[in-house]
Amino acid sequence: MEGNNLRKAGLKVTLPRVKILEILEHSGNRHLSAEDIYRKLVNTREDIGLATVYRVLTQFEAAGLVTRHHFAEGMAVFELSAGAHHDHILCLDCGRVEEFVDTGIEERQTAVADRFGFAISDHALVIYGHCRKANCPHRGAATND
Amino acid sequence: MEGNNLRKAGLKVTLPRVKILEILEHSGNRHLSAEDIYRKLVNTREDIGLATVYRVLTQFEAAGLVTRHHFAEGMAVFELSAGAHHDHILCLDCGRVEEFVDTGIEERQTAVADRFGFAISDHALVIYGHCRKANCPHRGAATND
DNA sequence: CTTAATGCAAACCGTTTGCATAGAT
DNA sequence: ATCTATGCAAACGGTTTGCATTAAG
Numbered sequence A, B: 001m002e003g004n005n006l007r008k009a010g011l012k013v014t015l016p017r018v019k020i021l022e023i024l025e026h027s028g029n030r031h032l033s034a035e036d037i038y039r040k041l042v043n044t045r046e047d048i049g050l051a052t053v054y055r056v057l058t059q060f061e062a063a064g065l066v067t068r069h070h071f072a073e074g075m076a077v078f079e080l081s082a083g084a085h086h087d088h089i090l091c092l093d094c095g096r097v098e099e100f101v102d103t104g105i106e107e108r109q110t111a112v113a114d115r116f117g118f119a120i121s122d123h124a125l126v127i128y129g130h131c132r133k134a135n136c137p138h139r140g141a142a143t144n145d
Numbered sequence C: 001c002t003t004a005a006t007g008c009a010a011a012c013c014g015t016t017t018g019c020a021t022a023g024a025t
Numbered sequence D: 001a002t003c004t005a006t007g008c009a010a011a012c013g014g015t016t017t018g019c020a021t022t023a024a025g
Helices: A003-008 A015-026 A034-043 A050-062 A103-116 B003-008 B015-026 B034-043 B050-062 B103-116
Strands: A066-069 A077-080 A087-091 A097-100 A118-131 B066-069 B077-080 B087-091 B097-100 B118-131
Touching (some): A003 A015, A015 A050, A015 A077, A034 A050, A034 A077, A050 A077, A097 B103, A103 A118, A103 B087, A103 B097, A103 B118, A118 B103, B015 B034, B015 B050, B015 B077, B034 B050, B050 B077
Parallel strands (some): A087 A118, B087 B118
Antiparallel strands (some): A066 A077, A087 A097, A118 B118, B066 B077, B087 B097
C-alpha cells in the first residue's frame, strides 16, 4: 500500500523504504529523528541498519516526501511533507511539537527581505517554550511510539 | 583593556580569553565559528588550541558575553551579545548575515504561544535568501578578517 | 602557593561513505 | 541478468573531555 507512494516518487519499492514510510505515517509523533525510526525498526525486529535509515530519509527528502528540521542542535528530525508550509513551537519540557501558520509573520518576513534586498529562499522559525504542566499531554512523548 | 569585561563577567583574565574577545569585538564579521576564530589566532601566531577556543566560547556564552547560533546545520556561530534581541537574515550565496528586529513578528509569536498555551522561553528565526548579485558587498566575506 | 585554565590527543556523537552482498525489476 | 539498494564497519566533521602542564590570583 505504501508502494504506490514510493513508485510515484520514483523510488524502488524495497522493504526498508516501505517500513520507514509506514513509521512516518503511523507513528503518533510527526517529528522523528533517524534514531527514533531506527529504534522502532529494531522493536519490530526488522533487520535494517541505521545507515539505511539515513540513506532512505535523505532520498525521501530529495523526493519531497519528508522535510528535515534542526530543532535541537546536533540532531535532525524528519516529518512527512504536509503539503503546506508551517512553522513550529516546541515544549522544552516534554518535547511536544506543534505546527502553526501565521500569515502575518510570513508577510512581515517578506517585508524584511525586501528591505535588505534579499530574495527569500526559505526560513526557519522555531519558538521554544514550556507548555503548562497541568495540560501537557505529551509528557515523555519522545519514548512513545 | 578587554580585561575589565572579563573580570566583570567573573572570568580570570587569560591570554586566550583576551585574544578571543578581541577577535569577536574587532573582526569585521559579527558572526564567527570556532574554526574562524581559531584560524585568526593561528594567523596571529597565537599558540591557542581549538579546544580552548571552544571552552572559552562556551564560558563566554554562560557568562552572557556571546550568543551561540546554528544558522548552518552542523556548525555553530558565535556573536557578541548585542544587548537587544534580534533575528537574522542570511545570504546563501555569500554568507552575509544581517540582523533585524520586527516587533510585529515578535508580537505574533507571543500570540501563537498563547494560543497553544505555551510560555515562550526563546525563539530562533532565520530567513535564508539571496542578496542581489550586483550589490552583494560581502561576497567571499567568509575568508576576510 | 593554590586552584583554575591550557594544550594535546583521544573520545564522542550524529551522520556519511566504501565495499561486498542481497534484492527489485 | 542487470543494476540499484542494503548491511556492516570504518571514516568524517564539529565538538567535548581526560590528563599532565602552565599560569593567574
